[in-house]
Every structure is written in structure tokens, then in C-alpha cells.
Amino acid sequence: MATFKGFAMKRLNETGWVEKEVPECGPMDAIIKPTCVSPCTSDIHTVWEGAIGDRKDMILGHEAVGEVVEVGSMVKNFKPGDKVIVPAITPDWDDEAAQRGFPSQTMEPLGGWKFSNFKDGVFGERFHVNMADANLLLMPEGLSDEGACMLVDMWSTGMMGAENADIPLGGSVLVIGIGAVGLSAIAGAKLLGAGRLFAAGTRPVSVEVAKKYGATDIINYKNGAIDEQVRELTDGAGVDSVVIAGGNLENTWKEAIASAKAGGTVSNVNYLSGADNVLVPRVEWGCGMSNINIKNGLCPGGAVRMQRLADLALYGRQDPELLVTHKFKGLEKIEDALYLMKEKPKDLIKPVVMLDLD
Template sequence: MKGYAMLKIGASGWIEKERPQCGPMDAICRPLAVAICTSDVHTLWEGAIGERHNMILGHECCAEVVEVGTLVKDFKPGDRVLVPAITPDWNSLEAQAGYSMHSGGMLAGWKFSNFKDGVFSEYFHVNDADGNLAILPSNISTVDACMLSDMVPTGFHGVELADVQFGDTVLVIGIGPVGLMSVAGTALRGASRIIAVGTRKNCVEAAKLYGATEFVSYKNGTIEEQVLEMTDGKGVDKVVIAGGGCETFESAVKCLKPGGKIGNVNYLGSGTYVTLPRVEWGVGMGHKQINGGLMPGGRLRMEKLGALVAAGKLDVHPLASHVFDGWEHLEEALFMMRDKPADLIKPVVKI
């Protein structure tokens, strides 16, 4: 079979590989549509998870099941499925402890294009099919379904990590597709003010649609100066971080009220340390919590978030700004995600 692979850090291309084997609890699927993620860019061009040779890229797709193992109960060949980017081993001790995303080791629930071949391939392998796949609701298009792999669950996980409550004033740093879903999740959780940080025009327009009430550009001075001025020096209750670099945490801590919480879902692709401002962190005693996490993955979350979209309570369609037809456009879509043209939110390739 053909797959589009990371050949080594900085180099990619189509390669031939054996079709993966299906274990008793597994499924083999073929993508119906795939989406490119900023994480693919961190992995391939920044080497953020280290060297990988001939590893097929991609972790966002919806798919058709082509084969299932003998122990799989709820899925059969021909089923059209939502596929989460994170596919934990649900019987692991880490999953039993509530950290499915770290099943088998830190971040090891993230298997596609990390520990095994990803979904930019004619066929791909899904571990624990009953625990990880979900039936694609019939009124969700294959393009929109790709947003449920990672953008919706990751953006929403940032909101969970920040513990957004009714009436909160929330700062969302970064309004790419992940941050846009954090804005949407923050609005669904009942925030009163949502201050969004980002500059790309389409993203700003989409953020308004999803509920952002005010905007800050990180290009017009520091985020903290602007946010403190907008909040009469008081700061915000919660911060979701979905963009920027290591330095963003310093701004977030400075923007936060005592007792506030930061939920980070940004993948820090470079830099060595994250530093905290001592004084604004309450000289260590400000009760300002920092929670950073990979989204949990798995079937239940896919089913619930799929139900939210199917019920018309969350419109993910505006995220898919560039839709291509056919594998031959995959490379163009990937390079587009690296170069981030001004009108880009998310590139999707229909197969």
C-alpha cells in the first residue's frame, strides 16, 4: 500500500509499505477524508518528537472499516467511523488511573504518526477498535468528521483543563482551529467574556462566530498589558493556551487572577524551558494552576462530541477552509499547513 511518510526530520514523500496486520481486538480502516494538523508540522519539520524514519504521517481522519479482529464486537467491515487522534489501550493501568492518553507511557496514547504509522495511507491500523472507534453519524459529512478527530476534542480539553465555569472571563491564546474549538467550548460552558488572541482574518471572523467577545493581537504589544487594561487591572478567571511558544505561559500567569487556572493544549515544538514570573505567580503562593494535557481520546468522547455536532449544537464546518479532492493533493495540503497562508484555518483532503 501507499502512504505519505516522514522520511527523516525535514523530508517527506510517498512510500510503499506492507498493509498492517489486524490483531484480535483491532480494526483495519481506509480513510474517507484526512486533515492536516499543526502537530504534523511540528513532527516533520521541527523534529519535536525526535527522529522518525519512513513513518507514515497523519492522525486526523474519518474512515471505513475494512477488517476487524475476532474479538471486536461493535464494528464490522463497511462501517463508516469517526477516528480519534488519540487511541489509548483501555486496559492499561494509566487508563485505569484516569490518564488514558498516557497509556503505556507519557503521551503513548497518541499512536498514529508517533509510535506507529498514521492515517495518510491507503489502510491504517486501529488498536482496541471497540474502545476507540465510533460510528459516524449519517448527517455529518466526511470533511466535518475530520474535525472530530482532534480539533474539537483537543480544543475542548483545553477548556476542561482550565475548568471554565458559568460567568467566567476567559482568555483564549491562539485561535487556529484548536483555539477556535476552545472558544466554542468556552462559550458552551457559559463564559461571560471571551478574549481571543490571534491575527489571521479568517480565524478572527470564525472566533466571533464561536463566541469570542473581544480580541487582542500579540503583535500589538504584550498580551498581559492589553488584557490587564481590558479588565481594569484585575485579569481573567481562566486561560486556555492553544498557540504561541514557551513564553506564552509567562503572559498567561500575568493575566490570571489569584486562584485562576490555565489549560494548555499547545504542543511546544521548540525551546528548552517554560519559565514563570515569580512575583505574578504570587511568589509561589498565588493559587494559579497550570494544567497541560493531551486530549484523552477514545470512543465515548467521539460519540458524545459527534452527537453534539449531529444535533446542530456545534458547527465545525467553518474550520475546513481548504478542501482538496484526492491523495495527489495531500502534499500540497501539508505544505499549506506549514506555510499558514493568511486565509487558512484547516486543510482537508477527501479521498
């Protein structure tokens, strides 16, 4: 049986290289060799914060572009050698939840998130994709590997946060957190018609991209509570929509809800970890009767979602490559890129690792 090498979560708080058998390709599936991968803060939550519990020798990673190596007998749209974009979320499209419009929750909560959750991820020489025809997208001409890799999770998640925030045309929006997901939410909010667009964060590299993506005001959370600054800047009115894309469980939800107008929407795309409960502030939420709506979700997957995001890049609506600040080359550099995400230097938004595998 052929084997391959991958970078894995050995157990909680421990990573390392493992060798595994190449996964079997089912009749509707595909085996991919990655050409570009990117670590995510989610990988950090998984390994060092126990956000999804313990995993043994599970290959990490869920953001990839790659080349098809093998397809199943029922796959119609792809063949070996095709370059493809692989969404981070690969739903089971025949599941009941998908048919109700919630494909990222197929089989169980977060069930569409398979890579580095329920099965090995993309940080290896090979990886498996279920339902290839529905989940993969042929790489369009004019899109770089690095840019495409930013679509599969960062853009999809951040823009879903904006989509869920019920942004009225010309409405005011606050995005809390300006990492890659928050920046993507800013890009999405502008495309959805936001007027005044507040971005809460401090890193200069992210502030620069936030402005390029459409932020009109930058809020430094070190200067005081975010909601108090928003209220001051809006003459007490607050904002129509809030996207939570960072922060902590102690203060962020209170500040988000306290920033919203009556009838506004708070949309969470932050991967919550570190505690078992989320505290919703009673008074700021109007004792539960403020008409401030709270929404959440796991980003959509699938080929149609990837095509739409790719079109935003291809037709110049926004530029995904603005998120990429660090580039590595070679399989062994995946480890360095992941630990860079863990260390979070001030000049980092997202790293990518370029691969040229046999």
C-alpha cells in the same frame, strides 16, 4: 503480502511517499481505509522541528474518517464496510493509566497518541486501529466527513483545554491563539458557560470564526503584550481562566500567567517545541504562591469522547465545519495539504483531503 502507499516522514526535515505492507489486524483491532484526512500543525512540529525526535519512513497523519476494511476475531461492534470516526488518540484501555482516568497517557507519556508517533499514521491507503470497539465510532447520520474529521483532534484538544480551565459560570476567559485548536477552545468555553471571552490572534479568517464560536473581544498581540491588554480591558482584574493554544515559549507563558486572577487556571494545549525548557515567570506567578493553577493534557480519545463531540455538532451547539477553509481531493493531494499547513497562508484554518480509495 499486500502493500499500500502512504505519505511519510522519511527523516527529520524530509518527507516523501513510501510503500509498505498492509499492517496485520490483531483480534481486537481493525484496518481502515480513509475517506477524509486532515494535516495538523503537529505534523509540522514532528517533521521540521524534531519535537518527538527522529522517525524513519513513518507515515504521517492522525486525523481521519474512514471505512472499515477488516476487523479482528474479537471485534463485536464493527464490520467491513462500516463508516467510522477515528479519534487521533487511541488508548490501550486495559492499561493502568487508563484505569486511573488518564487514557491518553497509556503505556508511557503521550502513549495514547499512536498515529504518526509510535506507528504509521493515517496518510495512506490503509491504517491500523488498536482496540477497535473502544476507539472507533460509527459515523452518525447528519454529520459530514469534513465535520467529523474536525472532531477527532481539533475539537477534542481545544475543548479539553476549556474543560481543564475550570471556567466558572459567567466567568471570564482568555484563549491565546486562534488556529483550529484555539477556535475549538473558544467554542468549548462558550458551551461551558463563559461570560466575557477574549481571543488573542490576528488572522481575519480566524477572527471571524472566533466571533461565531463565541468570542466577545479580540486582542491583537501585535498591539502590545496580551496580559497588559487584558488587564486594561478588565480594569486590572484579569481573567478567571486562560487557555494556551498557540504562541511561543519566550512570551506566551508569561503573558498567560500574568493575565490570570488569583485562584485562576492556566490550561495548556499547545504542542511545545523548539526548546527543552518552559519558563514559568516567578514574579507573575507570585513566587510560586499565587494560587494560579497550571494544567495540561493530551486530548481524550475513544468512542465515548467522539460520540459526545458528535452530539455537540448534531444538535447544533457548535459547527465543526467552520474550521475547514481548504478542500483537496485524491491521495496525492495529501502532500499539498501538508505543505499548505507548513506555509500557513492568511486564509487558512484547516485543510481536508477527500479520498475515494479502492
